[in-house]
Amino acid sequence: MHFIRRKGWEIAEREVSPEQVFFNRRAFLNGGAALGFGTILPSLGKSGSAFAANEPDPSASFYPVKRNELYKVDGDVTPESVNSQYNNFYEFGLSKNISQAAEGLKIRPWVLKIEGMVEKPFEIGFDDLLKKVQIEERVYRHRCVEAWSMVVPWSGFPLKSLVDLARPLSSAKYVQMETFMDPKMAPEQRGFWPWPYVEGLTMAEANHDLAFMVTGAYGNPLAKSFGAPIRLHTPWKYGFKSIKSIVKIAFTDKRPQTFWETTGPREYGFWANVNPKVSHPRWSQAVEQVLGTGDRRPTQIYNGYGDYVADLYKGLEKENLFM
Numbered sequence: 003m004h005f006i007r008r009k010g011w012e013i014a015e016r017e018v019s020p021e022q023v024f025f026n027r028r029a030f031l032n033g034g035a036a037l038g039f040g041t042i043l044p045s046l047g048k049s050g051s052a053f054a055a056n057e058p059d060p061s062a063s064f065y066p067v068k069r070n071e072l073y074k075v076d077g078d079v080t081p082e083s084v085n086s087q088y089n090n091f092y093e094f095g096l097s098k099n100i101s102q103a104a105e106g107l108k109i110r111p112w113v114l115k116i117e118g119m120v121e122k123p124f125e126i127g128f129d130d131l132l133k134k135v136q137i138e139e140r141v142y143r144h145r146c147v148e149a150w151s152m153v154v155p156w157s158g159f160p161l162k163s164l165v166d167l168a169r170p171l172s173s174a175k176y177v178q179m180e181t182f183m184d185p186k187m188a189p190e191q192r193g194f195w196p197w198p199y200v201e202g203l204t205m206a207e208a209n210h211d212l213a214f215m216v217t218g219a220y221g222n223p224l225a226k227s228f229g230a231p232i233r234l235h236t237p238w239k240y241g242f243k244s245i246k247s248i249v250k251i252a253f254t255d256k257r258p259q260t261f262w263e264t265t266g267p268r269e270y271g272f273w274a275n276v277n278p279k280v281s282h283p284r285w286s287q288a289v290e291q292v293l294g295t296g297d298r299r300p301t302q303i304y305n306g307y308g309d310y311v312a313d314l315y316k317g318l319e320k321e322n323l324f325m
């Protein structure tokens with residue numbers, strides 16, 4: 003991957019207040035790639051704020067939430083101003099600069115369907131769900147397969163809480179998650195890719211303490227460009243596992259066929275655990291670019307969470323665990 007650093011991008015955290023809004027030209031140009039990741043086109047950014055002034059978020063009163071100090075990392079938090087100008091949300095465009103387009107995402111009413119191998123399928127409104135779970139802040143590393151990384155203060159609740167609410171049958175082996183499907187709202191869904199975006203985890207992964215359902219970031223409800231109102235974050239896996247704007251959670255005994263596996267089966271797999279020694283066909287994974295700092299640092303196995311998650315993969319060594 004070919005990175006060109008632009009002046010004005012490398013903003014020290016101390017120079018940026020979380021709510022600061024300014025124009026920022028994106029950092030990287032890329033040589034062009036066939037399958038979405040890395041097809042980065044230069045354009046001008048806009049505010050990353052979650053809502054227009056006339057559209058208050060119904061969940062705003064929940065935030066900020068208390069940080070759980072058990073979940074912290076050694077690097078500085080990536081400034082919100084940097085994060086909000088560098089997103090992958092292909093429903094709204096193929097560049098990193100989709101924050102303005104993503105403002106078209108309509109996030110209320112927002113209903114989650116829980117279905118498949120559960121005692122009783124049900125639907126729950128996002129605001130009702132928030133009342134049933136305990137929200138906290140966790141600072142997580144976020145590592146994309148494109149070899150960039152961030153550190154993000156997410157707010158949310160363990161996926162396990164949602165699994166418990168869903169009451170899956172013992173025969174369920176996987177959790178499949180789906181993003182909304184609305185080509186009128188999300189222009190790229192009119193194209194040929196296999197929409198909606200689908201992701202999945204094993205039950206063991208879904209019940210792992212680190213698997214986090216994200217409902218906010220930087221002390222506020224989740225910005226639309228970050229995947230409002232609810233997304234996943236599995237910090238030991240490449241970012242594409244962390245599906246945004248989820249509307250459906252289905253329990254199944256069949257391994258989910260994910261969006262990227264369907265799109266590029268030779269490049270993307272089901273497991274997608276971070277490993278510096280296993281290169282992607284187009285990107286070495288040995289080193290990562292830490293956005294907003296100018297640093298390049300060695301990538302860590304399981305993105306630094308190996309002590310906590312390596313056991314999940316015992317007995318699965320024959321699987322393609324790192325793609």
Ligand code: MTE
Pocket residue numbers: 088089090091092093144145146147181199227228229240241242243244245246247
């Ligand atoms: N979820 C949906 N629905 N659509 C997407 O395009 N992109 C994925 C993931 N979740 C994506 C998605 C990828 S490739 C990454 S790296 C992360 O979201 C990016 O999250 P961020 O924009 O908050 O950094």
